[in-house]
Amino acid sequence: MKWWQIRLAVPAEASEALAARLQDWPEVQGVAMEGVWDATPPHPEYGEWFDESLLNSDVIQVTVYVPETVAEAVWRARLAEDLAVVASAGLDVGEALDSVRGEQMDEESWASAWKEDFSPIPVGRRFIIVPRWLSDEAETDGRLPIVIEPGMAFGTGTHQTTQLCLEAMEDLPVEGRRVIDIGCGTGVLSIGAARLGAAEVTAIDIDPVAVRAAGANVRDNGLTGVVTVREGDLLRGFPLPHRYDGAVANILRDIVIALAPQAARALNPGGWFITSGFIHTQAGQVEQALRQAGFTVERRLQRDDWVALVAVRQP
Secondary structure, three states, X not given: OEEEEEEEEEEHHHHHHHHHHHOOOOOOOEEEEEOOOOOOOOOOOXXXXXXXXXXXXXXXXXXXXXXXXXXXXXXXXXXXXXXXXXXXXXXXXXXXXXXXXXXXXXXXXXXXXXXXXXXXXXXXXXXXXXXXXXXXXXXXXXXXXXXXOOOOOOOOOOOHHHHHHHHHHHOOOOOOOEEEEXXXXXXXXXXXXXXXXXXXXXXXXXXXXXXXXXXXXXXXXXXOOOEEEEEOOOOOOOOOOOOEEEEEEEOOHHHHHHHHHHHHHHEEEEEEEEEEEEEHHHHHHHHHHHXXXXXXXXXXXXXXXXXXXXXXXXX
16 A cells, blocks of 8 residues: 655744644544654654754654545645635645655555654753653653653654643642643643652543544553543533642644633633743733632743743632
C-alpha cells in the first residue's frame, strides 16, 4: 500500500491549529511538524511531536499522511477548507495553500522513519516526556515521567502550550485533588496531574481517536486507577459526578472562551483553571471571558508567542 505525503509551509502561529484540524480527517495516519521548510523528507509521525527547530522558526512545515485511496482533489479541498477555518479564528495562514505539494511513498518507508531522532524531553522543573519505545531505557534523573505513544491524536507534550500548562500545574495544589482535563488529546496533561498526586483525574475529548490514544497512554503509565478517559463535547451534556478542584484546557481561543462558564460551574470555589492554546494577541479576549465567568486571572505564562493563563474561581 502507498501513502500520500502532503506538505505545506504554514506560519508558526497557525501551525498547531491547522494540525489539530488535520487530525480530524477520518483517514489520517499521522501529522508531522518541522521548523525548517526544505526538500528533505521529514520523519512521519503520529500526533503533536515537534522537532526542536520548531521553537525558533517563523514558518513550520506541516505534513499529513493519508492512504493513496484518498483522491488528490479531495485532500486538496479539505486543506483549503481547514486553512480557511484557521484563518477565520484570527491566525495568519500566509501563503500556505500555494505551498501545498503531495507525493506518494511506500508503506515501509512511512512506517519505519517516524521514530528516529526522538529522545526524552525535560519539561519544567519536575516532568520528562518519554516516548513509549524508550520507556525502559530512558534516564529520568528523578523527574516525573509522562510516557507517551504518539498515536493519531494530538498532543505529545513538546509544544509550548503543553509545556506551559505542565509548568503552571507544578505550582498549583494538585496532590489529593480532583482534576478535569478538557480536550485531553493524548492525555499528557491528565497524566501530568496524576504524576503530581491528584486523587482523581477525568480526561475528556470529543475525538474518539484521542480518547483511545489517551486511554492507552494512561494504561502505559500505570494510572488507570487515577485517570478516567471519556468521550464528550467539552462539558456540554456531560454528567459531572461532582465538582473539581482544578481544570486544564489546552485548546483554541474561541473554544476556551465558550468553555469558561462551563468550567466555572464544574469547579469548587477557589478551584484553579489553566487555559492555553492561544497567542499573546488573543490572551486579552480570553482573560475577559474568564473574568465574566467568575474567575480571577492570577498568572500569565508565555513562551515565544504562546500564552497560558492561570485563573481561580471566585467564591
